[in-house]
Amino acid sequence: MLREETDFTLNLEELSKKIDFSTDRKLLYIGQPNNPTGKSIPVTEIKDLAKKHKNSFFCIDESFADFIPGYRSIIEAIAGTEVPNIIVIRSLTKFYGIPGLRLGICLGDPGIIQKIRETQIPWSVNTLAMKIGERLFDDIQFFEDSVKTVATLRTEFSKELETFSWLKPFNGEANFLLIKITDPVVKIKELYRYLAAKGIIIRLCDSFIGLDDSYFRIAVRTSRENEKLINSLASFSKEGTDRGTEVPSIIKKRALPLMIQGTASNAGKSILTAGLCRVLYQDGYAVAPFKAQNMSNNSAVTLNEKEIGRAQALQARACNINPDVRMNPVLLKPSSEKGSQVILNGLPAGNMSVRNWKEFKQTARAVVEKNYDDLTSEYDVIIIEGAGSPGEVNLKKNDIVNMGMARYANAPVLIAGDIDRGGVYASFIGTMAVFEEWERNLVKGFIVNRFRGDSSLLNSAHDYLFEYTGKPILGIVPFIPDLNLPEEDSVSFKDGSYFSSAKQRPEANELISIGLIDLPYISNFTDMDPLMQEQDVEIILIKNPKDLEAKFDCIIIPGSKNTSSDLSWLIKKGFSKTLKNMKEKGVTIIGICGGFQMLGRRIMDPEHVELSGKSDKNYIPGLGMIDIETTFY
Numbered sequence: 001m002l003r004e005e006t007d008f009t010l011n012l013e014e015l016s017k018k019i020d021f022s023t024d025r026k027l028l029y030i031g032q033p034n035n036p037t038g039k040s041i042p043v044t045e046i047k048d049l050a051k052k053h054k055n056s057f058f059c060i061d062e063s064f065a066d067f068i069p070g071y072r073s074i075i076e077a078i079a080g081t082e083v084p085n086i087i088v089i090r091s092l093t094k095f096y097g098i099p100g101l102r103l104g105i106c107l108g109d110p111g112i113i114q115k116i117r118e119t120q121i122p123w124s125v126n127t128l129a130m131k132i133g134e135r136l137f138d139d140i141q142f143f144e145d146s147v148k149t150v151a152t153l154r155t156e157f158s159k160e161l162e163t164f165s166w167l168k169p170f171n172g173e174a175n176f177l178l179i180k181i182t183d184p185v186v187k188i189k190e191l192y193r194y195l196a197a198k199g200i201i202i203r204l205c206d207s208f209i210g211l212d213d214s215y216f217r218i219a220v221r222t223s224r225e226n227e228k229l230i231n232s233l234a235s236f237s238k239e240g241t242d243r244g245t246e247v248p249s250i251i252k253k254r255a256l257p258l259m260i261q262g263t264a265s266n267a268g269k270s271i272l273t274a275g276l277c278r279v280l281y282q283d284g285y286a287v288a289p290f291k292a293q294n295m296s297n298n299s300a301v302t303l304n305e306k307e308i309g310r311a312q313a314l315q316a317r318a319c320n321i322n323p324d325v326r327m328n329p330v331l332l333k334p335s336s337e338k339g340s341q342v343i344l345n346g347l348p349a350g351n352m353s354v355r356n357w358k359e360f361k362q363t364a365r366a367v368v369e370k371n372y373d374d375l376t377s378e379y380d381v382i383i384i385e386g387a388g389s390p391g392e393v394n395l396k397k398n399d400i401v402n403m404g405m406a407r408y409a410n411a412p413v414l415i416a417g418d419i420d421r422g423g424v425y426a427s428f429i430g431t432m433a434v435f436e437e438w439e440r441n442l443v444k445g446f447i448v449n450r451f452r453g454d455s456s457l458l459n460s461a462h463d464y465l466f467e468y469t470g471k472p473i474l475g476i477v478p479f480i481p482d483l484n485l486p487e488e489d490s491v492s493f494k495d496g497s498y499f500s501s502a503k504q505r506p507e508a509n510e511l512i513s514i515g516l517i518d519l520p521y522i523s524n525f526t527d528m529d530p531l532m533q534e535q536d537v538e539i540i541l542i543k544n545p546k547d548l549e550a551k552f553d554c555i556i557i558p559g560s561k562n563t564s565s566d567l568s569w570l571i572k573k574g575f576s577k578t579l580k581n582m583k584e585k586g587v588t589i590i591g592i593c594g595g596f597q598m599l600g601r602r603i604m605d606p607e608h609v610e611l612s613g614k615s616d617k618n619y620i621p622g623l624g625m626i627d628i629e630t631t632f633y
Helices: 012-020 043-052 074-078 110-119 127-138 140-161 188-197 223-239 269-282 310-318 354-376 403-409 424-433 437-442 455-469 525-532 545-549 563-573 575-584 594-598
Strands: 027-031 057-061 086-091 104-107 167-170 176-181 215-219 256-262 287-290 293-295 299-301 307-309 330-334 339-344 347-353 381-385 413-418 443-451 473-478 512-517 537-542 554-557 588-591 602-604 619-621 629-631
Touching: 012 043, 043 057, 043 074, 043 086, 074 086, 104 110, 140 167, 140 176, 140 223, 188 215, 188 223, 223 403, 256 269, 256 403, 269 287, 269 310, 269 381, 287 310, 287 354, 299 310, 307 310, 307 330, 310 381, 330 354, 339 354, 347 354, 354 381, 354 403, 381 403, 403 437, 413 424, 424 443, 424 455, 437 443, 443 455, 455 473, 512 525, 525 537, 537 545, 545 575, 554 594, 563 575, 563 594, 563 602, 563 619, 575 588, 588 594
Parallel strands: 027 057, 057 086, 256 381, 256 413, 287 381, 293 330, 413 443, 443 473, 512 537, 512 554, 554 588, 602 629
Antiparallel strands: 086 104, 167 176, 176 215, 299 307, 330 339, 339 347, 602 619
16 A cells, blocks of 8 residues: 555555455554655544544554644544544654653543553653653744754755665655665665765665665754765765766765854954964865854955954964955844844844844854855865853854854864953853753863963862863963954953053153043954054053043044944043043044044934934934034935
């Protein structure tokens, strides 16, 4: 009744005739979907079959039914007395991957269930399994995400398999695929041994009634694992050309990944990534940096005039390659406490609130994965940088930049911590504590960054850390002052450490003193880097007008990601009057980008690019120190 020529679809009419052949009561098992083809039967047809043969019992095995998108269980049909001869069995072990707990469900007519209980052993489900079962049913998001992910991977996997002329995959609805070898020259045992040597085991199906040794079954796994099988099949074809098999498309190149994550922002991830890029480049590797999602108002411009994070531009320079938008597909430029401008593939995609960004994230994820895949086909090694901390438990579910990215890339992870700020070992342990098991498995070790002193004093801490986490310290990076490399994170800028320097300065009365106003949404503060390199220049961060009472040669209003908000902040804090007084005293006032716009008479915003929700007006008054107007579009 299951034949290849009908794509292994169950012929219920033929089955019905076989049931009619005898008047004896029968028990029929129907896989929904079945194994090994993964084919399902419409629920209505099963119900009709059961109604027609009331003297037979139909046990519907829905162990793999959860993988079918939108599937509605036949359990609903037996809720009343419509079809009392249907028994439904469901297993959680397949979909949720908990075979050791052996947790399942059997539903049927009360009379049937009572007879089953009479022969059932006591305590068939233990307390641990019951507790875990309750937790599984509560996680609706995991269920929905898994169904969608498996369906997508299955479709992509099947299309890849169809490129092999000697293979025929059969469409299914479960997390596996049945495949037939159509070329008699190819021997299944030879293929089995070849794949096993590469760490891949396929299920031979010659023990299934109706199938022979030309069939095998494979699981739909992660995109990386599926790709490994595709590449292995391609290499098997290539090595077997003397057998007469056709060689499919060329094997995909896949760069080796390594990921640097940190216990917090400003742990040194960007510079460590740049350093590793430089070392690998010097060792002869074609290497490129990658950061899925960046949050920074410090951006760099690529040769084709697109924006990426400044850190990735620095890292590209370390690799001796040009900055590329693929190295930083998503750049978030904060423009308020609850919103950012989203730069996607180097171009603005809109201003989004946190809620809007959450909804947009699936679109961003697809862009991130495509850009990463493109890079891996061109380079030997990709050094991936994380963002902030991977231990933010409220952000982990939809993560595309830390462990979510590591999982997609199948990248080993090193976690860096800044010992100069203190608490580094507690941060390592705390980060591992909030990880899930799969996340811990990706972590290969830790990096102690910015250490000053005798590293032998750290041995006892390293022993404790290894005993607690099972992961070693793989590197101790010394504190190096005055690297003079561009920063992207505003942490060091806001606390003033960005301007600290051990450079030799002339006497105070010989210094050029520059006051830099610390705007809330300061953008591209690294514009100050050239001034910081000058021996006779000091830069002082100005947070309120009283700080301007000191003697300054020049005041700089820097760039801003939210010019209207920062202009309002300046006026509210009282900077307007103070700056005008300083100008009258001959102090030079310089405005850069947004700061230049603030110096004008007013800023027009007819489309409410920045003023939306703040005012009914289409403009905001400026500082009135230059005779210009700026209009936003």
